Amino acid sequence: MKALIETIVTPLVDYPEHISVTKSEEDRKIVYHLTVNEKDVGKVIGKNGRIAKAIRTLVYANKTNTNKRIYLDIM
16 A cells, blocks of 8 residues: 555655655554655645545555555645
8 A cells, every 4th residue: 555655646746755655553444644745745635635635535445455444644
């Protein structure tokens, strides 16, 4: 999942070396934290959050066999 997020976000940003994806797992959910350069945050979120919503849709559609819910947090 981490590789999928990085593959989607890399072409969108000007500073791909600053992309960081971390994973935190709790009882009923898995949260992926995407961090990019502060100058690239707007590019990843997009106008009215359209790009962020599309990225989240792809991540949620590619969920694993676990019964845990997957979330993507963009910072």
